[in-house]
Amino acid sequence: MNPVLKVENLQKFYKTKGAVTKAVNHISFEVEQGEYIGIMGASGSGKTTLLNCISTIDKATAGQILIQGQNITALSENKLARFRREQLGFIFQDFNxxxxLTGRDNIALALAINGVKPGQISRLIEQVADDLEIKAILDKYPYEMSGGQQQRVACARAIVTKPSLILADEPTGALDSKSAGMLMESLSILNERKKATILMVTHDAFTAxxxxxxxxxxxxxIFNELVRGEKSRKKFFDEIMQVISFLGGDNNYAF
Incomplete structure (x- = not known):
């Protein structure tokens, strides 16, 4: 079976004042269906640039990115826009x-853009709202919601179209610790129950x-890789902190 995501020898270089900065330098990895992958690194390490290339926000200098076997680095702008809309889900730090629009309408918009029939939209919204426990806030406007509630609505919007890959960029960055914990539980539910494939950039060991x-x-x-396996989350957290410490990070988030 083909991986959902396959990154092959990816490179992204920037030229500034005659110098060349290698933001992404020959990176290769794969993500299988149903995996939940975190990408970590210090500021300037290239992790956000990597995510931007995979999300089609930025264009790679060289190499290939295959999503469901489709080489997105070779697509025209029109085909890329359609691919992005149909195959990718996005969760941003600032909710977007x-x-x-109410929470319900924000979620419905993602379905309407994809051409889902009106009769199906309500059913799909109810299903995802049930999974993320946001039924009570569906008819509220974003300004009436807490940051954590807004981010869970954003998660619902990202997953409701059943994308091949969900890309999350520092999803807990604007949340307090309680809201961050609730959001991560929601993402874990999507991954475990719905088999959602998630690729997330974060600087935070608790989130990771x-x-x-x-x-x-x-x-x-890629400097190192950790696999959780059968470890407890506390044990995995400790291992993450050890690597961050080795890299010279300053992540002090308490478990």
Whole structure:
């Protein structure tokens, strides 16, 4: 079976004042269906650039990115826009909800853009709201929700179209510790019950400890990898902190 995501010898270089910065330098890895992968690294390590290339926000200098066997680095702009809409789900740090729409309508918009029939939209929203325990806030506007509630609505919007891959960029970065914990439990539910495939960039060890595998990026390359396996989340957290310490990180988030 083909992996959901296959990154092959990916490179992203930037030229500034005659110098070349290798933000992503010959990175290769695969993500299988139902995996929950974290990407960690210090500021400037290349982790966000890597995610931006995979999410089609940025264009790779060289190498290939295959999602469900489709080489997205070779797609035209029109085909890429359609692919992004149909195959990818996005969760951002700042939620990106439309303030003039209720939670229900923010989620419905993702379905409507994809051409889902009106009769199916309500049913799909109810299903995902049930999974994420947000039924009580569906008819509230973003300004009436807490940050954690807004982010769970954003999660619902990302998953409701059943994308091949969910990409999360520092999803807990704007949340307090309680809201962050609730969000990570929600993502774990999506991964375990719905077999959602998630690739998440984070600087935070607590957030990363919910993942099943962590890729550590240093100087644009994969430096280390941790697999949770049968370990407890506390044990996995401790291992993550050891690697962060070795890399010279300053993550002090308490478990």
């Amino acid at each position: 909800l439309l303030d003039t 400890s919910h993942c099943k595998r962590i890729l550590f990026i240093k100087d644009g390359q």
